[in-house]
Amino acid sequence: MSTAPERDENGRFVKADRKAGSPVTPGGEHPLSKVLFGWVENKRTPNLLLLAVSVLSVFLILLDFVLHRHDYISFAETGGFYAFWGFGAFALAVLAGWPLGHLLRRGEDYYGEADTRPFDTEAEE
Amino acid sequence: MMPLLPALNPGLLMVVMGLIAVVLPWQRLRQFLLVLTPVFCSVLLLGAERGVDLATVQTLGLNLVLFKVDSLSFIFALAFLIASFLNAIYAMHTDDRLQDGMAMAYAGAAIAATLAGDLMTLFIFWEITAVSSVFLILRAGTKAAYQAAMRYLVIQVFSGVLLLNGLAYVHGDGGDLSLTAFTSFAEPGSVLIFLAFAIKAAFPFLHNWLQDAYPKATVVGAVVLSAFTTKLAIYAFARMFPGFEILIWIGAVMTVFPVFFAVIENDLRKVLSYSLNNQLGFMICAIGIGTPLAINGAAGHAFAHIIYKGLLFMSMGAVLYRVGTVKATELGGLYKSMPWTTIFCIIGAMSISAFPLFSGFVAKSMTMSAVGSGGYTLVWLMLLFASAGVLEHSGIKIPYFTFFGHDAGHRVKEAPFNMLLAMGLAAFICIAIGLPMIGGLGYGWLYGLLPCTAAAVADVCLSSGEAIKTYQPYTLDHVITQMQLLVLAILAFMLLKRAGLYPPERPGTILDTDWFYRKPGYGLAKWSGDVWLKLGPAMTRISAALFQRTFDRLEAAFSPRGALAREGLATTMSVWAAALLGFVMLVVLFVG
Numbered sequence: 121m122s123t124a125p126e127r128d129e130n131g132r133f134v135k136a137d138r139k140a141g142s143p144v145t146p147g148g149e150h151p152l153s154k155v156l157f158g159w160v161e162n163k164r165t166p167n168l169l170l171l172a173v174s175v176l177s178v179f180l181i182l183l184d185f186v187l188h189r190h191d192y193i194s195f196a197e198t199g200g201f202y203a204f205w206g207f208g209a210f211a212l213a214v215l216a217g218w219p220l221g222h223l224l225r226r227g228e229d230y231y232g233e234a235d236t237r238p239f240d241t242e243a244e245e
Numbered sequence: 246m247m248p249l250l251p252a253l254n255p256g257l258l259m260v261v262m263g264l265i266a267v268v269l270p271w272q273r274l275r276q277f278l279l280v281l282t283p284v285f286c287s288v289l290l291l292g293a294e295r296g297v298d299l300a301t302v303q304t305l306g307l308n309l310v311l312f313k314v315d316s317l318s319f320i321f322a323l324a325f326l327i328a329s330f331l332n333a334i335y336a337m338h339t340d341d342r343l344q345d346g347m348a349m350a351y352a353g354a355a356i357a358a359t360l361a362g363d364l365m366t367l368f369i370f371w372e373i374t375a376v377s378s379v380f381l382i383l384r385a386g387t388k389a390a391y392q393a394a395m396r397y398l399v400i401q402v403f404s405g406v407l408l409l410n411g412l413a414y415v416h417g418d419g420g421d422l423s424l425t426a427f428t429s430f431a432e433p434g435s436v437l438i439f440l441a442f443a444i445k446a447a448f449p450f451l452h453n454w455l456q457d458a459y460p461k462a463t464v465v466g467a468v469v470l471s472a473f474t475t476k477l478a479i480y481a482f483a484r485m486f487p488g489f490e491i492l493i494w495i496g497a498v499m500t501v502f503p504v505f506f507a508v509i510e511n512d513l514r515k516v517l518s519y520s521l522n523n524q525l526g527f528m529i530c531a532i533g534i535g536t537p538l539a540i541n542g543a544a545g546h547a548f549a550h551i552i553y554k555g556l557l558f559m560s561m562g563a564v565l566y567r568v569g570t571v572k573a574t575e576l577g578g579l580y581k582s583m584p585w586t587t588i589f590c591i592i593g594a595m596s597i598s599a600f601p602l603f604s605g606f607v608a609k610s611m612t613m614s615a616v617g618s619g620g621y622t623l624v625w626l627m628l629l630f631a632s633a634g635v636l637e638h639s640g641i642k643i644p645y646f647t648f649f650g651h652d653a654g655h656r657v658k659e660a661p662f663n664m665l666l667a668m669g670l671a672a673f674i675c676i677a678i679g680l681p682m683i684g685g686l687g688y689g690w691l692y693g694l695l696p697c698t699a700a701a702v703a704d705v706c707l708s709s710g711e712a713i714k715t716y717q718p719y720t721l722d723h724v725i726t727q728m729q730l731l732v733l734a735i736l737a738f739m740l741l742k743r744a745g746l747y748p749p750e751r752p753g754t755i756l757d758t759d760w761f762y763r764k765p766g767y768g769l770a771k772w773s774g775d776v777w778l779k780l781g782p783a784m785t786r787i788s789a790a791l792f793q794r795t796f797d798r799l800e801a802a803f804s805p806r807g808a809l810a811r812e813g814l815a816t817t818m819s820v821w822a823a824a825l826l827g828f829v830m831l832v833v834l835f836v837g
Contacts, residue, residue: 148582148656149582149656150581150583150584150585152584152585153580153581156580156587156588157580157581157584160580160649169739170743173736174736176732177733180725180728180733181733187721187725189722189726190722191726192614192617192618193622196726202727203729203730203732203733205629205730206633206729206730206731206732206733206734207733207737209630209632209633209634209734210634210636210733210734210737211737213508213634214746214747214748215741217505218748220508220509221509221748221751224509225754225755225756226755226756227753228752228753230756231763233388233389233393233461234389235387235388236387236390236461236512237387238386238463238565239384239386239387240339240344240385240463240464240566241464241566241569242569
């Protein structure tokens, strides 16, 4: 049994893919997002990711004690040097954000130039 | 016609095409031409003979070399051409004659400057890049953009003025304006030219025009701006100042300080601008080392950087276009609406973070090796710190706060197809030149373009006296150490985030050194203006009164009714004449 094709208020046919949920309709979600990033919404994902990265970290550090690396700088050949430096540098950069934010952050309109949205954007206010 | 073409600087052709585009009202025709022009110009560049003056002009007693290609200028010009091709595709969704045309003219000027064979030609196109690019900021149409554009223009033109002054000294010293590298700051003009380049390369304390102007440009404008001006300066430094030790330290500082600003900045296009600054630091540092490996590192890094930084600006541009903002506080969860943009952004982020298999890895390895083997331990540690910093702001912060993190609830359309196409092509290049060599594809393609290889040698490669060696990026040591650095930094991110120690994004303006000229500097200018407005009339009144009084006295003495005329003229005048003569004689006596 076939149903009559759907028409809009002007009597034109409504294309099937223009209905709610399709990627071209504002307000919808892109169908590809579920396929590619559906796992992000899983509640266990954060824990699993942390576990995976931790295991990988330990593995990479252990590699240093199995293989003998050569480096241009002698102390960089110490086991776990790059791992230590990467962790420390990242933590330092991020933690410095607390005092620096207090020191350097002012109001959005500090220079009287709060409106920086260029004309060639599409979105409505 | 045919003999003319090989002598035509492709950049000049692009400038002309850009100016034509400004008056072409038909959108599709104009955009078709603008996509085609870089392709045609690439053919001209590839066919150009290396190492000879292809076009020369004698004017005003100067011998101008309009077109010269060698292996150093080639890789920069090619990167610029690819960028302008991608940018032309990226801009196709808007119908904006001025923006389209000026983007092409600006890219053309940067290419023409790169392919210039003398300082005067370099200067001319150096200034054209400034004047054409300012429209990309002005077009945003906001008060903030207008004011930033004016500051940008003043600073850029000032850089040109310094260059012109410097080249005048060089000319005065021997009349040779050819682009031969300086050997020390003792050479006339070298300091001025160094400063001119330093402004465009956004050296520390001279950098703020970049973070001020780029985030306020149009969606397309910021993408275009990110490619050319600063990399033209990198090219100029590699050409004129290779091996200057001061550059090593300046470069190292440049890699480190933007990291801290990028962490607390809320505007993600501004975060990318700080990140751009940090990347330039790596290149400047490599140029300071000056060995063939280091020059290759700077050039390879510039090439890879132009593509992945453009890609990151494109992805943020797409978000800005659809959502209307790129403030981290107002974004999140966009992977639901813009999954393609998300993927391309992540590819750009992994490239700039120098993950193995991506372009940043094969490019940055050369610089790190050159610094390490040069024995600059402290500098090497600073660059390693900055590498983790890049991962923080460009590798994690940009994609995480935009596409994941807290869902801000924006449900928008995916980016327009032309934007996705440009991003897709850029992402393809990021991977294609980053892979290990498999069946003729991979990093070898990028390495084949480098200025210091067995097949091609630019003059600057020989200045350090070191031999040219083949470099292997994919050794076990390189891959393992880079993965250790990055994975542990990611672990740090996860742990800090869980512990609530990651500073939350907050709206606001972050003060940087531009505060000095935007607040006290501007305040001083305004104050002195106010003072002058009050003081001026007062001084006019005082001087008028003074003149009036003096005139009255003189009139009282010398006029026909005056004091001197009353007693017999002869006696009084003779006394005065004698006094005057005596005075003159005294003066002559003492002075003579």
